[in-house]
Amino acid sequence: MQVGLFSEHHPEVPVEVVAQADQLRAKIRQYDHEYYVLDAPSVPDSEYDRVFRALKALEEAHPALIVPDSPTQRVGGAPMATLMPVRHHLPMLSIETETDISEQGAYNFDARVRKKLGLLAEDGDIEYAAELKFDGLALSLRYERGSLVQAATRGDGEVGEDVTHNIRTIRQIPLQLHAGAPDVLEVRGEVYMSRPDFERYNARQREQGKPTLVNPRNGAAGSIRQLDPRLAAQRPLSFFAYGLGQTSGWQVPATHEQVLDALQVFGFPVCRERTVGLGAASLASFHQAIAAKRDQLTYDIDGVVYKVNRLELQRELGFRSREPNWAVAHKFPAQEELTILDNIEVQVGRTGAITPVARLQPVFVGGVTVTNATLHNQDEIDRKDVRIGDTVIVRRAGDVIPEVVSVVMERRPVDTQPYVLLEAIRHQCPVCGSHAVRLPEEAAVRCTGGLFCAAQRKQAILHFASRRAMDIEGLGEKLVDQLVDGQWVKTLADIYHLDLTTLSGLERMAEKSAQNLLDALQASKQTTFNRFIYALGIRNVGEATAKDLARHFGKLEALQAADIEVLQQVADVGPVVARSIAEFFAETHNREIIARLVQAGVQWEEAEGRQASTGLLEGKTFVLTGTLPTMSRDEAKERIEAAGGKVSGSVSKKTSYVVAGSDAGSKLGKAEELGLSILDEAGLLGLLAG
Ligand SMILES: NC(=O)c1ccc[n+]([C@@H]2O[C@H](COP(=O)([O-])OP(=O)(O)OC[C@H]3O[C@@H](n4cnc5c(N)ncnc54)[C@H](O)[C@@H]3O)[C@@H](O)[C@H]2O)c1
Numbered sequence: 001m002q003v004g005l006f007s008e009h010h011p012e013v014p015v016e017v018v019a020q021a022d023q024l025r026a027k028i029r030q031y032d033h034e035y036y037v038l039d040a041p042s043v044p045d046s047e048y049d050r051v052f053r054a055l056k057a058l059e060e061a062h063p064a065l066i067v068p069d070s071p072t073q074r075v076g077g078a079p080m081a082t083l084m085p086v087r088h089h090l091p092m093l094s095i096e097t098e099t100d101i102s103e104q105g106a107y108n109f110d111a112r113v114r115k116k117l118g119l120l121a122e123d124g125d126i127e128y129a130a131e132l133k134f135d136g137l138a139l140s141l142r143y144e145r146g147s148l149v150q151a152a153t154r155g156d157g158e159v160g161e162d163v164t165h166n167i168r169t170i171r172q173i174p175l176q177l178h179a180g181a182p183d184v185l186e187v188r189g190e191v192y193m194s195r196p197d198f199e200r201y202n203a204r205q206r207e208q209g210k211p212t213l214v215n216p217r218n219g220a221a222g223s224i225r226q227l228d229p230r231l232a233a234q235r236p237l238s239f240f241a242y243g244l245g246q247t248s249g250w251q252v253p254a255t256h257e258q259v260l261d262a263l264q265v266f267g268f269p270v271c272r273e274r275t276v277g278l279g280a281a282s283l284a285s286f287h288q289a290i291a292a293k294r295d296q297l298t299y300d301i302d303g304v305v306y307k308v309n310r311l312e313l314q315r316e317l318g319f320r321s322r323e324p325n326w327a328v329a330h331k332f333p334a335q336e337e338l339t340i341l342d343n344i345e346v347q348v349g350r351t352g353a354i355t356p357v358a359r360l361q362p363v364f365v366g367g368v369t370v371t372n373a374t375l376h377n378q379d380e381i382d383r384k385d386v387r388i389g390d391t392v393i394v395r396r397a398g399d400v401i402p403e404v405v406s407v408v409m410e411r412r413p414v415d416t417q418p419y420v421l422l423e424a425i426r427h428q429c430p431v432c433g434s435h436a437v438r439l440p441e442e443a444a445v446r447c448t449g450g451l452f453c454a455a456q457r458k459q460a461i462l463h464f465a466s467r468r469a470m471d472i473e474g475l476g477e478k479l480v481d482q483l484v485d486g487q488w489v490k491t492l493a494d495i496y497h498l499d500l501t502t503l504s505g506l507e508r509m510a511e512k513s514a515q516n517l518l519d520a521l522q523a524s525k526q527t528t529f530n531r532f533i534y535a536l537g538i539r540n541v542g543e544a545t546a547k548d549l550a551r552h553f554g555k556l557e558a559l560q561a562a563d564i565e566v567l568q569q570v571a572d573v574g575p576v577v578a579r580s581i582a583e584f585f586a587e588t589h590n591r592e593i594i595a596r597l598v599q600a601g602v603q604w605e606e607a608e609g610r611q612a613s614t615g616l617l618e619g620k621t622f623v624l625t626g627t628l629p630t631m632s633r634d635e636a637k638e639r640i641e642a643a644g645g646k647v648s649g650s651v652s653k654k655t656s657y658v659v660a661g662s663d664a665g666s667k668l669g670k671a672e673e674l675g676l677s678i679l680d681e682a683g684l685l686g687l688l689a690g
């Protein structure tokens, strides 16, 4: 060993090692504060764990370094000053992490437990309970005589925060226990946000231009530690019970497995993914089985937890400063990792949305190597201030596409520039060169190329051919892929110029089906004006609007010539819809394609759109929900519209009638809430009959 300078306080440890430990502790203290107090971590857990392990390794090599307030000796962070402190009757500990994520990890844990208990090979295998390690926030729920009296976070393990006001908004947590509950029962478990709830919440926030949650764990922790329970109530949270705190007036079962069974009987959600087995092999196989299933679970887990099953043995094993000796967390590959963002490129989607995509230095995250991640849209880039050259946190969980969740600002290189998508593409669609725009009320940048844009062509053709548009039977997804990829169809109008030789030369296309398709194409040319408008796939123009437009304008020339003002004279056409219609017809490519469609023989009776209705239901708006006994939903809709009524998708005060069949959903509930008239099929037929 090099004999050099030694520290004053640790005479046996070289100063540079002391300095290194101090540096690591300062980092950990900063990360802990961001994570536990601010609920805003700046680095992913994987990075935190690396720093933590480095400190642990230093302390193991130089035990004199260990001080009682080292992060390796304590749990969590200080409670938030704004919430009331709660002293735990029994401390809430952490769990030791097994560093070897291979199956060897299970064997290491078993070996440590056996050694501590002084067991020999002939003493037989230990019984273990294995369960999931949920990635949320630990809670202690206290029930007295069956009623929830207090909910507390872990805090530093001794003193947590009172979050009862927020916990009461979580439906999965019983306020009252089923009969037979003990005098005092403290239940420990994890509050979490499911992935679908997280995705839905973020999608809605993104749509409204509001801040998104970084990950489900943060979403859960952030809402539980709010002061205002209304904020917590807006975020959908769930709960899993996994253990006990203090109890009294109860014969506590003999094993962990039986404790969980009992909690389930009392009314707590307990995760089904758990098992009990003998020895390390059973643990290793659980680890493997869950790893294979991880992506299909609807919530985040960061590993599995092994616990000695018999509580008597747990007591014998006891605990150290921050973790029990009878449990271990056996992790999986991290779902969030650090990497460098090399470039931002764009992709044009099937609806013309131009989305920014991050090109990343390859990084192993969520079990796969990731090189691309979505950045969603300009608003998200602005909010996260993502720049080329940044070190970013990438998240890949479940089957959701990888996403850049945040930037590690500390590591931003000098000379970076904010990224502006429209400027980067010079206001042009990179696929077709059409003008790219961003509507003020929209997050997305869009290509205005419409039917001309190859990226949008396949989708446009499928929509054009669909049953309620031009109704071209046999023109399905596989065929459209071949036609567009093979350059047979460059614009929509080309489909009417396909011939038998070309079609029967395609993969899996017999002459008979080729001829059938040609017949279907021919038949589709005779259509109605409203179907044709709908078939063009103009943004924001659905079937109902297409009908209104057909009825109002009667002629294609009139519709094409209408400006935004004139368009808004049509019932139900607001400024947004009017603008997308005007923009569509303003694009030269689109006008050309329409002209070619007409040239190819597409025609309709000009008057059809104005067909006289019986007028019986004029001015009435209907909402359909559930399955009607004899009529299909389309049929009901057609008959209502034929009688002059309107069919809308959502219930509001303006709804005249809600027609409800079996398995009616939330719309029926809403209708009842608003006190609207609710009809069954017979009632609707009655109205139609006058
Ligand atoms: N990114 C950051 O800046 C940052 C900062 C601090 C901590 N962290 C992360 O926090 C974690 C360390 O903190 P920790 O001490 O809470 O350890 P931990 O989260 O790894 O393990 C203990 C916790 O596991 C939870 N748990 C989940 N399922 C469980 C089950 N079935 N049985 C028992 N407990 C279960 C409990 O909430 C318990 O408190 C690490 O993952 C670390 O990366 C990250």
Ligand SMILES: [Zn+2]
Residues within 6 Å of the ligand: 348, 429, 430, 431, 432, 433, 434, 447, 448, 449, 450, 453, 454, 455
């Ligand atoms: Zn384009």
